[in-house]
Amino acid sequence: FYNSAEEMAKVEQGFSITTEGGEIELPYIYGATINTNMLGYVYYKDGQDPLTQPHYILMRDGRPKENIYWDSWQGTELHENMQLSVWGDKDSIAGHGPSSLLYGTNYKLAFFGENHELETGTYDFPAGYHVVFFIRPMDCGSFESKGKYNYSLPELNRRIGHYYMKGPGCDLSQADMTRGSVKAVSWTYKGHRFLGFEDGADEDLNDIVFWVDGAYTPDQKDEIEVPSKDPDPEPEAQSWILACEDLGAIGDFDFNDVVFGISYVAGRDFVTVTPLAAGGNLPSVIKYNGMPIADNAEIHHLVSPGVTPGDDGKYPFLNTRGSKGVAGDPIKVKVGSDFSMEKHGFTITVESNGDSRTITMGTETGKAPMMLCLPGDWIWPTEWTRIDAAYPAFKDWVKDVNENEWYKSPVEDKIVQ
Structure with missing residues (x-):
């Protein structure tokens, strides 16, 4: 995790977490996009494949215009989708008074049971679950089209055909098919852990940015443990x-x-x-x-x-x-x-x-x-x-x-x- 722009530029891995028992919040603090992106998450246990687990949506409209206000909560919305020039601690915003404070929407992860059987979720997330995040860019069609998601783990992006591009654009001749595209980065600053997402191809990774606060530990590796073979396997098909x-x-x-x-x-x-x-x-x-x-x-x-x-x-x-x-x-x-x-x-x-x-x-x-x-x-x-x-x-x-x-x-x- 990184404390400066220079260190952030070195990020190559994505981000996932392991829950420790309790609430996990995602305050929206920045956005630089005009796209109506959706943001969601997947939770899973060791031995489960996240691509096969239910995908939950937290945010159906990821534009900053719909998630950030200034002056007072729900007071004045941003006039332009990409306008966000001031951020800082309440007492240290140089040259700006209290009316310039920014307020972002706050999201919480909900748990719907180990087998996703609960109709109503709880914010008290049990310990021991991995959580990976994703966005569904505006222009990718059906919500069910999981092949169009941008996951916070490069390995998942690789598995759905979102490869690391060695050059600009979408020319597959520039793709490294052994690596997944990096569509999310994480860093720490002033006690908060930031997670930034990319929704297009300019790779600025700031289209949706939020804090990830609460009872969790960051995972230390970009690997997915897939389920082991069934000890009593089905007859071969x-x-x-x-x-x-x-x-x-x-x-x-x-x-x-x-x-x-x-x-x-x-x-x-x-x-x-x-x-x-x-x-x-x-x-x-x-x-x-x-x-x-x-x-x-x-x-x-x-x-x-x-x-x-x-x-x-x-x-x-x-x-x-x-x-x-x-x-x-x-x-x-x-x-x-x-x-x-x-x-x-x-x-x-x-x-x-x-x-x-x-x-x-x-x-x-x-x-x-x-x-x-x-x-x-x-x-x-x-x-x-x-x-x-x-x-x-x-x-x-x-x-x-x-x-x-x-x-x-x-x-x-x-x-x-």
């Missing part, structure tokens, strides 16, 4: 990926328009479907035996619940722009106990200009397939990258079906990471 084209013969043949995983344990009467990517613009519904696999089985919604099409009716690309991102929630689909992928029954219905098209596993002789069945660890091409560019041996398989190991030799910079 077989897994596959179905990769589909949505535009038929006029498509780009990147086979990432609809991508979802299927896992199955022999003898069971259900499979688990995991939505992975939506690299097409058109509404595309996953069906099993002619019926949608969920109430809203459109692939974009399954990958990122709440995402909506634009005014032109087209959806955004999800998990195909360089990063595989975060998969959607798994869905159990009822099947027979004799299920096999040879006759799996999954189809895709694509809507376009009032017409619908059904994509199936089969294809006519001499025509390109629109759906490929691949091993569960297969990685799909990046957006607009033809599959034979990402997997050159694909052409050999087209000529001879016995050349069926083409998927094992990708061109690394042409597949998602």
Whole structure:
């Protein structure tokens, strides 16, 4: 932790805490953004993965205009979103009288039970929980899109595809994919521990700044202890990926328009479907035996619940722009106990200009397939990258079906990471 601007410039790690039993407060003290960011937190125990735990929102509008007042509490709001020129102790604000004092909103962490079962939380946070913070920038779509968050731990950012950039902008050629982006820094000053967040790409890390006060100890390492293997593990499942084209013969043949995983344990009467990517613009519904696999089985919604099409009716690309991102929630689909992928029954219905098209596993002789069945660890091409560019041996398989190991030799910079 750092006591000067020079030392703060050396920060490379993020920030998380371990609760000690009691209240934890987050007074808002500064902001330099015009964006309506949300701020939240995740709590978890040793052995749990924070990315899989519920994400709680503390602040739905992170603009300083909505959180800082001067002259008196709720007296006069800031006239400009980024206006905050005075901060200090009450008796030491040089050249300013008491009317220049600033007042910020105060937030407290709430605990909703070890299993998140409580409808009403308590501010008396038990000891022994880790807490990591995050912001959800204004322009990232659905709240449920966890792949769009900026976490206070770089390791979590790395895992969702927010990599450390060696140069300005978002050019993935400048990304160090072994490191997560630093979107939060912490330092101490005058007895307070500060936490500053970045909501964009200018990396000034001052878009939302608050104190973290109360009963906690800062964690000393940027590592997440993931759960150990179950001592009584589930039977091993077989897994596959179905990769589909949505535009038929006029498509780009990147086979990432609809991508979802299927896992199955022999003898069971259900499979688990995991939505992975939506690299097409058109509404595309996953069906099993002619019926949608969920109430809203459109692939974009399954990958990122709440995402909506634009005014032109087209959806955004999800998990195909360089990063595989975060998969959607798994869905159990009822099947027979004799299920096999040879006759799996999954189809895709694509809507376009009032017409619908059904994509199936089969294809006519001499025509390109629109759906490929691949091993569960297969990685799909990046957006607009033809599959034979990402997997050159694909052409050999087209000529001879016995050349069926083409998927094992990708061109690394042409597949998602």
